[in-house]
Amino acid sequence: MSDSKVTPNRERAMSGTIPSMESSHDELGENTIIVVFGASGDLAKKKTFPALFGLYRRRLLPRGVRIVGYARTKMDLAEFHKRIPSYIKNADNEENRALIKEFTGISTYVSGQYDKDESFQELERHLVEIERNYQTKETNRLFYFALPPSVFTPVSQHVKRNNYLRKGINRLIVEKPFGKDLHSSRELMSAIKQDWNEEEIFRIDHYLGKEMVKNILLFRFANIAFSAGWDKHSISNVQISFKEPFGTEGRGGYFDEFGIIRDIIQNHLLQVLTIITMERPVSFSAEDIRDEKVKVLRAIPPVTLEDTLLGQYVGANGKPGYLDDDTVPKGSVCPTFAACTLHINNPRWEGVPFILKAGKALNEAKVEVRIQYRDVTQGIFKDIARNELVIRIQPSEAIYIKINAKTPGFDTRAFPTEMDLTYKRRFTDTTIPEAYEALILDALRGDHSNFVRDDELDSAWKIFTPILHRIDKGSANLEEYPYGSRGPSSLDAFIAARGYKRAPDAYFWPTTSLASL
Numbered sequence: 001m002s003d004s005k006v007t008p009n010r011e012r013a014m015s016g017t018i019p020s021m022e023s024s025h026d027e028l029g030e031n032t033i034i035v036v037f038g039a040s041g042d043l044a045k046k047k048t049f050p051a052l053f054g055l056y057r058r059r060l061l062p063r064g065v066r067i068v069g070y071a072r073t074k075m076d077l078a079e080f081h082k083r084i085p086s087y088i089k090n091a092d093n094e095e096n097r098a099l100i101k102e103f104t105g106i107s108t109y110v111s112g113q114y115d116k117d118e119s120f121q122e123l124e125r126h127l128v129e130i131e132r133n134y135q136t137k138e139t140n141r142l143f144y145f146a147l148p149p150s151v152f153t154p155v156s157q158h159v160k161r162n163n164y165l166r167k168g169i170n171r172l173i174v175e176k177p178f179g180k181d182l183h184s185s186r187e188l189m190s191a192i193k194q195d196w197n198e199e200e201i202f203r204i205d206h207y208l209g210k211e212m213v214k215n216i217l218l219f220r221f222a223n224i225a226f227s228a229g230w231d232k233h234s235i236s237n238v239q240i241s242f243k244e245p246f247g248t249e250g251r252g253g254y255f256d257e258f259g260i261i262r263d264i265i266q267n268h269l270l271q272v273l274t275i276i277t278m279e280r281p282v283s284f285s286a287e288d289i290r291d292e293k294v295k296v297l298r299a300i301p302p303v304t305l306e307d308t309l310l311g312q313y314v315g316a317n318g319k320p321g322y323l324d325d326d327t328v329p330k331g332s333v334c335p336t337f338a339a340c341t342l343h344i345n346n347p348r349w350e351g352v353p354f355i356l357k358a359g360k361a362l363n364e365a366k367v368e369v370r371i372q373y374r375d376v377t378q379g380i381f382k383d384i385a386r387n388e389l390v391i392r393i394q395p396s397e398a399i400y401i402k403i404n405a406k407t408p409g410f411d412t413r414a415f416p417t418e419m420d421l422t423y424k425r426r427f428t429d430t431t432i433p434e435a436y437e438a439l440i441l442d443a444l445r446g447d448h449s450n451f452v453r454d455d456e457l458d459s460a461w462k463i464f465t466p467i468l469h470r471i472d473k474g475s476a477n478l479e480e481y482p483y484g485s486r487g488p489s490s491l492d493a494f495i496a497a498r499g500y501k502r503a504p505d506a507y508f509w510p511t512t513s514l515a516s517l
Contacts, residue, residue, distance in 0.1 A: 027446055028445075029063070030134075031134040031136060032065050032139070032140040032142060032444070033127055033131070034141075035068045035070055036144045037071070037145050037155055038070075039070055040075075040083075041146055047146075048144060049084065050087055057096075057099050060437075062140075066108070067106055069108070069109040074111045080109035081104040088100060108130075110122060114147075114151045120162035123163060138167070139165060140171075141168065142173065142444065143159055143173070144173045145175055146175060149177055149178070152188060152191075157194075160196065170196075172201050172202065173204055174192070174202070174203050177258060177263070178452070179461065181464075182461040183465075185458070198453070198454060201454075204436075205452055208271055208450040210393055210394070212394075213275065214438070216272075217289075226389070232348065234374060236501075238352065239356075239357060240272050240276075242265075242269060242359070243357075243365060244365060245484070247319065247361040248360065250325065250327055252325035252326075256332050259334045259335055259471065261340070261464060265356050265358050266460060266463075269356040270460050272369060273356065274293040277354075285449070286451075290449075290456055295346075297456065300343065302467065303463060305476055308476070310476050311336065311338070311478060311481045312332075312335055316483040316484055335471065336359060336361065338359070340355070341355050355498060359481075362484070363485060368390055368393060369393070370389075371388065372386050372387075372388050372500060374386070375501075385416040386402075387401065396423070397423040
């Protein structure tokens, strides 16, 4: 397993990667070191190391790869190796135990500060020692920042000064959040780009690695049955929703600094919106895709308070409220729920409201896109349900369209039902890769298609910065909602005012029982 290498097209197809029409990427092959900064932190434990292990298990990491963890936490190699199994699901599985042993064998650890050249020079000595064992002189380094944004700049500067290969490929993966507003984002990106060029930077938004998000491009542009009606003439409104059934749970100090709009809407949901609404790209190459996404973002005016509903959860159902969290500042005006209506001023989408909703401490865990079509022509029909196309991103990935059909029997009566593609039923023998697995593999391959470009990030912040500043100043009203509810009580009215019509009570997902009609 330690001599694993990236396998050809079949493995690429199984990984969920869209075939690119570009001639080639600079793929990191043999003799690659992956350095994970923040290796003892929460993100590295929950996402980065499990993803790296997942790629190792699938034989998708480059041959001879070595993984180096770096953090301020002082521990020796034995302690680091002892921690790695705790990061990985089903570590006690017999097959996984053997693989984890191999995985720890290619993993080492260096402790150091994030603002001292001496620490990065010690890291460099460790990297050079590893590279001495490579049979060829050509080596590559991938630096993964599983770090808070407050240290992005000093770490990127120290890496460039002390650990940057003069011969070979260097890549930098940067985690969100990319700043707090337009100004801070520009400052952060400007500081990093003093040392790194755009081709070397991979800004991760892990939603772009999710299978159903990546599937939207193929679904839209490979199916004329749907692409023909993908515009304002057929579509009434679009909702993109993110729901979490838990609150901040002791992490309120971090969350309060950003809020639900910065944490979820400005990046994850906005990225989904661009893929839903972009024009057909010339090819699947990274720049062609990202060019079209930027065009959409530039056509969206800044969000207004009048088009926004904000909320903050309070204690209910035995759960504490947001302000009951000791880590949350007293009297915080940080929203834990937001519904923002965006408009795209271009010929395809003018007049169609796009409602981006996200909230914590809600009644369920779900991320989905709900595209509601316009009413059919009346006359022979009365009060018939609208068609809806739903793309469920998580959990249980699915695409289904709600249609009207005749009730079986002698009567001519319509009832709502669905045409359903649920992945776990259709693809029973396929394991869908985790988003971080897909994105780290893309970075190793040099494919920027599913990463955020600098002008894309800039355009996104322009949409939300004005309203974020008003919220930060306490100029926005927060509606309280109970922990475990659907959100603020005025949510239904807010959505209805933007054209959404709720389906009749007779509709049941995933099946419709005739006995209920």
